[in-house]
Amino acid sequence: MDEPTHRxxxxxxxLGRHSLEFAGGSARAAGHLERSxxxxxxxxRVEGPMSIRQLSEAFGLDQSTLNxxxxxxxxxxxxxxxxDPEGGIARKFRITAEGERRLxxxxxRIVASLDKIMADWPPEDVRTFADxxxxxxxxxxxxxxxxxxxx
Numbered sequence: 001m002d003e004p005t006h007r008x009x010x011x012x013x014x015l016g017r018h019s020l021e022f023a024g025g026s027a028r029a030a031g032h033l034e035r036s037x038x039x040x041x042x043x044x045r046v047e048g049p050m051s052i053r054q055l056s057e058a059f060g061l062d063q064s065t066l067n068x069x070x071x072x073x074x075x076x077x078x079x080x081x082x083x084d085p086e087g088g089i090a091r092k093f094r095i096t097a098e099g100e101r102r103l104x105x106x107x108x109r110i111v112a113s114l115d116k117i118m119a120d121w122p123p124e125d126v127r128t129f130a131d132x133x134x135x136x137x138x139x140x141x142x143x144x145x146x147x148x149x150x151x
């Protein structure tokens with residue numbers, strides 16, 4: 001574990017197990033968005049309406065997986081299917097007002113959790129950590145060929 005990349009591997013594995021929930025329980029039981037809905041809605045919010053094909057390309061996921069995830073979001077009232085605003089044949093998914101509200105609630109909950117976690121960190125450390133995470137993510141996006149739009 002002396003090699004820095006070995007430490008990064010180990011810490012990212014540990015990070016992946018945390019859901020930033022202090023209360024415990026499942027996301028659904030606690031009224032929180034499922035992880036897939038949170039990520040999909042975040043992308044649609046930044047990018048605008050997207051088709052299954054566009055989502056598949058953006059996430060590198062199978063279209064059948066995305067069909068299940070988007071169908072669940074539609075059933076929950078978080079997203080709606082609309083005709084392509086640009087006149088294309090494929091229908092697109094757009095975030096609903098309820099989806100916007102729930103996404104904002106979830107984001108606020110996560111930010112509050114992060115504020116608790118980093119409460120004792122100097123502000124400069126938080127900025128440095130955010131900058132390093134952005135660099136790490138953009139390098140992954142560059143290598144995968146799937147950049148994530150940033151507001």
